[in-house]
Amino acid sequence: MPGFDIPANIVEQTRLAHSIFLLTVDAPAIMDSTDPGQFCMLEVQENNSKDPLLRRPLSIYKTGSNGQISFLYKAVGKGTRLLSKRRPGEIIRVLGPLGQGFRLIHDCTSILVGGGLGIASLLLLAQGIKQSGRLIILIGAKNAAEIPTVEDFSRLTRYFHVVTEDGSLGQRGMITDLLDQTLQEITGTARIYTCGPWSMMKAVYHMVSKRNIPCQVSLEAAMACGIGLCLGCAIPKSNSRGFLHVCQEGPVFDADQVHWGQNS
Ligand SMILES: Cc1cc2nc3c(=O)[nH]c(=O)nc-3n(C[C@H](O)[C@H](O)[C@H](O)COP(=O)(O)OP(=O)(O)OC[C@H]3O[C@@H](n4cnc5c(N)ncnc54)[C@H](O)[C@@H]3O)c2cc1C
Ligand code: FES
Numbered sequence: 001m002p003g004f005d006i007p008a009n010i011v012e013q014t015r016l017a018h019s020i021f022l023l024t025v026d027a028p029a030i031m032d033s034t035d036p037g038q039f040c041m042l043e044v045q046e047n048n049s050k051d052p053l054l055r056r057p058l059s060i061y062k063t064g065s066n067g068q069i070s071f072l073y074k075a076v077g078k079g080t081r082l083l084s085k086r087r088p089g090e091i092i093r094v095l096g097p098l099g100q101g102f103r104l105i106h107d108c109t110s111i112l113v114g115g116g117l118g119i120a121s122l123l124l125l126a127q128g129i130k131q132s133g134r135l136i137i138l139i140g141a142k143n144a145a146e147i148p149t150v151e152d153f154s155r156l157t158r159y160f161h162v163v164t165e166d167g168s169l170g171q172r173g174m175i176t177d178l179l180d181q182t183l184q185e186i187t188g189t190a191r192i193y194t195c196g197p198w199s200m201m202k203a204v205y206h207m208v209s210k211r212n213i214p215c216q217v218s219l220e221a222a223m224a225c226g227i228g229l230c231l232g233c234a235i236p237k238s239n240s241r242g243f244l245h246v247c248q249e250g251p252v253f254d255a256d257q258v259h260w261g262q263n264s
């Protein structure tokens with residue numbers, strides 16, 4: 001069994017915006033072995049209920065030196081809404097860390113592109129890159145409420161830019177415009193790391209592949225087991241020969257491994 005399946009004490013459950021929460025649990029074993037971009041499967045149901053049966057995957061957003069790990073999540077359906085009702089002092093089972101995270105490449109400019117709550121898988125990566133190289137962080141969202149933790153990122157680098165579609169935070173605009181502008185300005189070799197909505201990551205990949213800039217993407221898929229047993233998280237490979245399993249081979253992939261569908 002990969003990762004640790006532990007009963008974790010809830011330390012904090014904070015509502016940051018309308019449906020966005022920060023959950024912190026005690027999980028020293030998971031904290032000690034987490035790499036940026038990995039995730040956990042969390043049991044969401046209350047008491048002895050078996051509904052919903054399946055755990056929900058969430059990226060590990062933060063780790064603390066005190067053995068705590070935090071998840072930044074949006075309540076979108078039954079599972080995450082139940083999770084948002086769990087309170088400090090309660091115990092939830094957490095399985096992790098799972099999957100293959102980002103591969104850090106040093107000695108180049110690293111550009112992180114986060115869309116909405118896709119930023120949840122990028123903070124540990126940004127902290128790791130900050131130690132060793134030039135870090136540019138670009139974040140985009142529909143509005144300010146979708147990204148309530150941008151200050152966690154802005155304090156890591158002076159090359160930090162945020163755009164929102166309604167102009168409620170940073171410039172008004174689309175993150176792809178911001179990326180285009182950034183790519184025109186940078187010199188030397190660069191790497192892109194991105195997480196966000198599929199359409200955003202697809203657009204990012206197409207923009208940077210034209211310039212031969214390597215790009216890693218963190219993908220989401222419906223997951224039942226999270227550990228490679230059910231094969232439910234399969235997505236097509238770029239060469240149309242078989243599938244990638246997001247929970248085990250991902251969630252982070254080189255973008256050119258992925259079949260992105262027709263260009264639109
Ligand atoms: C590896 C991995 C890491 C993830 N990390 C995070 C994270 O850090 N933070 C986070 O908020 N989510 C994250 N997700 C997504 C999260 O797992 C889902 O939002 C959650 O499983 C939905 O469960 P649910 O029971 O609440 O909703 P469901 O009942 O399963 O779905 C309810 C409705 O919400 C829609 N929905 C499902 N997922 C999403 C989504 N991601 N965004 C918008 N609508 C959705 C469904 O299409 C459906 O209409 C991650 C997913 C994966 C695979
Ligand atoms: S979620 Fe079961 S194999 Fe990936």
